[in-house]
Amino acid sequence: MNLMKKFAGIALASALALTALAGCAQSAGGTVATDGSTSMKEVIGALGEAFEGENQAVTFTYNPTGSGSGIQAVLEGRCDIGLSSRSLKEEETAQGLTGTVLAYDGIAVVVHPDNPVADLDVETIGKIYTGEITNWKDVGGNDAQIVLIGREAGSGTRDGFESITGTADQCQYRQELTSTGSVITAVAQNPDAIGYASMASVDDTVKTLTVDGVAPSEDTVKGGTYLIQRPFVLVTKSDTPLSEAAQKFFDFATSPDAAQLISGAGAVAAN
Amino acid sequence: MRKKEQALERAVHGVFLLLGLVTVGCVLLITVYLILSGIPAILQIGLPDFLLGDTWASTAAQPQFGILPFLLTSVCGTAGAVLFGVPVGFFTAVCLAKLAPPKVKTAAEGAVSLLAGIPSVVYGLVGMLVLVPAVRAAFHVPDGASLLSAIVVLAVMILPSIIKVSVTALEAVPQEYEDASLALGATPVETWFRVSVPAARSGIAAAVVLGVGRAIGEAMAVMMVSGNAPNMPSLFESVRFLTTAVASEMAYSRQGSLHQQALFSIALVLFLFILLVNAALNFFLKRDKEGSPC
Numbered sequence: 001m002n003l004m005k006k007f008a009g010i011a012l013a014s015a016l017a018l019t020a021l022a023g024c025a026q027s028a029g030g031t032v033a034t035d036g037s038t039s040m041k042e043v044i045g046a047l048g049e050a051f052e053g054e055n056q057a058v059t060f061t062y063n064p065t066g067s068g069s070g071i072q073a074v075l076e077g078r079c080d081i082g083l084s085s086r087s088l089k090e091e092e093t094a095q096g097l098t099g100t101v102l103a104y105d106g107i108a109v110v111v112h113p114d115n116p117v118a119d120l121d122v123e124t125i126g127k128i129y130t131g132e133i134t135n136w137k138d139v140g141g142n143d144a145q146i147v148l149i150g151r152e153a154g155s156g157t158r159d160g161f162e163s164i165t166g167t168a169d170q171c172q173y174r175q176e177l178t179s180t181g182s183v184i185t186a187v188a189q190n191p192d193a194i195g196y197a198s199m200a201s202v203d204d205t206v207k208t209l210t211v212d213g214v215a216p217s218e219d220t221v222k223g224g225t226y227l228i229q230r231p232f233v234l235v236t237k238s239d240t241p242l243s244e245a246a247q248k249f250f251d252f253a254t255s256p257d258a259a260q261l262i263s264g265a266g267a268v269a270a271n
Numbered sequence: 272m273r274k275k276e277q278a279l280e281r282a283v284h285g286v287f288l289l290l291g292l293v294t295v296g297c298v299l300l301i302t303v304y305l306i307l308s309g310i311p312a313i314l315q316i317g318l319p320d321f322l323l324g325d326t327w328a329s330t331a332a333q334p335q336f337g338i339l340p341f342l343l344t345s346v347c348g349t350a351g352a353v354l355f356g357v358p359v360g361f362f363t364a365v366c367l368a369k370l371a372p373p374k375v376k377t378a379a380e381g382a383v384s385l386l387a388g389i390p391s392v393v394y395g396l397v398g399m400l401v402l403v404p405a406v407r408a409a410f411h412v413p414d415g416a417s418l419l420s421a422i423v424v425l426a427v428m429i430l431p432s433i434i435k436v437s438v439t440a441l442e443a444v445p446q447e448y449e450d451a452s453l454a455l456g457a458t459p460v461e462t463w464f465r466v467s468v469p470a471a472r473s474g475i476a477a478a479v480v481l482g483v484g485r486a487i488g489e490a491m492a493v494m495m496v497s498g499n500a501p502n503m504p505s506l507f508e509s510v511r512f513l514t515t516a517v518a519s520e521m522a523y524s525r526q527g528s529l530h531q532q533a534l535f536s537i538a539l540v541l542f543l544f545i546l547l548v549n550a551a552l553n554f555f556l557k558r559d560k561e562g563s564p565c
Contacts, residue, residue, distance in 0.1 A: 065522055068522070068524065147414040152520055154330055154524060169331040169332060173499075173509075174500060174509050176509075185400070186403075190404070190414055190415070
């Protein structure tokens with residue numbers, strides 16, 4: 001009996017290993033492989049699910065590695081479509097990549113729910129993050145040191161936030177965390193913390209600040225009145241055509257029909 | 272018949288040799304790969320600037336790659352974890368091996384094995400949700416994500432390896448040693464610490480080496496509780512370890528860039544650092560063992 005179990009276990013393990021191998025080996029024929037920004041998880045997840053529902057034969061994969069890795073993956077042909085939560089840099093377009101804006105994402109500035117501060121302007125947020133303002137009482141809060149929480153170097157969210165607030169390379173982070181979820185958790189745990197995260201990922205464990213009196217929402221991001229926002233970009237090779245399945249997904253994602261799915265995932269569709 | 276057996280013998284010998292070589296090959300491959308990918312950045316940055324530079328700003332317009340803060344943090348973090356973890360683990364092991372009634376022992380050993388099986392990300396998560404706020408409240412610091420939190424998490428994480436290996440070593444001490452000691456009038460406690468522990472010294476030393484290795488090499492749990500800002504080590508400051516420096520930025524570094532090469536260099540430094548620590552520990556502990564009349 002025991003032996004049987006052992007064999008069953010080994011058989012199961014090898015079967016799993018084989019499936020995993022097979023998964024890697026599958027070519028782009030019936031698959032759409034996307035790779036990149038972790039902030040685009042919700043949007044891509046919703047689009048991928050709907051796309052798979054409509055096209056049963058196609059397998060859709062999403063590898064959340066980060067904008068930089070995603071762009072790199074397209075360049076090396078390791079995926080069909082790269083996902084970047086920042087506009088492509090000049091050197092990247094020069095390498096033969098094209099970026100298509102899929103949606104806009106507001107970056108929400110979040111604090112602990114008990115924090116009395118409700119509104120900051122972009123300049124003040126910049127000053128807080130560069131360490132010019134270090135106490136909450138200077139911006140109308142309690143007498144407590146501000147704890148700055150941010151993302152790691154290279155993160156699309158950090159890049160987006162720092163470039164919008166004009167704080168690139170000057171932020172005095174107390175914590176540099178490696179995922180959106182960690183930032184939300186860290187802010188939810190500390191009454192004096194301030195952090196930033198993709199608008200779509202913010203939940204009610206933290207309080208979202210209004211920026212210059214404008215709360216991040218679909219309308220304010222699309223209308224441009226909410227200032228801390230950035231594009232979600234689909235990255236493809238300029239000279240190589242997409243596989244049939246990938247092209248189908250690309251058309252689907254950028255079609256007006258997908259707008260509702262995108263807004264359902266918390267971002268604002270560009271089309 | 273005899274020839275056939277010999278042929279079989281040789282075949283089996285060959286298979287085992289091959290398997291052994293695969294292991295050695297893996298180590299060699301990793302070593303060579305690390306050296307090859309780690310050297311270019313060190314050459315470009317300059318060894319003194321790299322090892323002794325105190326500023327890490329990898330994505331700045333004027334990037335700086337100084338890893339002294341990471342290096343010192345790894346040293347302090349590991350030392351701290353050993354300081355907390357080794358005494359607790361050692362006394363637990365003595366207690367389990369000599370003192371505990373069989374039922375308690377079975378339960379405790381099960382718990383220790385379970386502790387060893389918990390994935391490091393779970394340690395990190397619990398640390399983030401429980402330990403970090405607790406450190407913040409207990410010490411009245413602005414934020415609890417700090418070297419201290421990392422040390423506590425690491426100390427707990429190295430406990431299982433220390434306890435399990437030490438218990439095994441203590442149990443391997445021949446019963447006659449202890450009987451002789453007791454017969455000479457020593458109390459049980461005297462017997463455990465004067466006879467059993469010295470006799471099991473090399474096993475306990477191996478346990479400590481294992482623990483140190485695990486503490487230096489841990490990335491995930493530490494990343495979640497230490498804050499990751501590249502500061503010089505200080506107990507209540509946010510710090511970044513060698514491991515987390517590699518892990519947190521690798522995903523975003525551009526292929527072939529100096530940034531990525533520098534991360535490989537950090538990995539190389541970490542690798543050499545672990546080799547050095549292990550070699551030093553082995554050297555001192557072995558010398559101790561040979562030098563003592565035991």
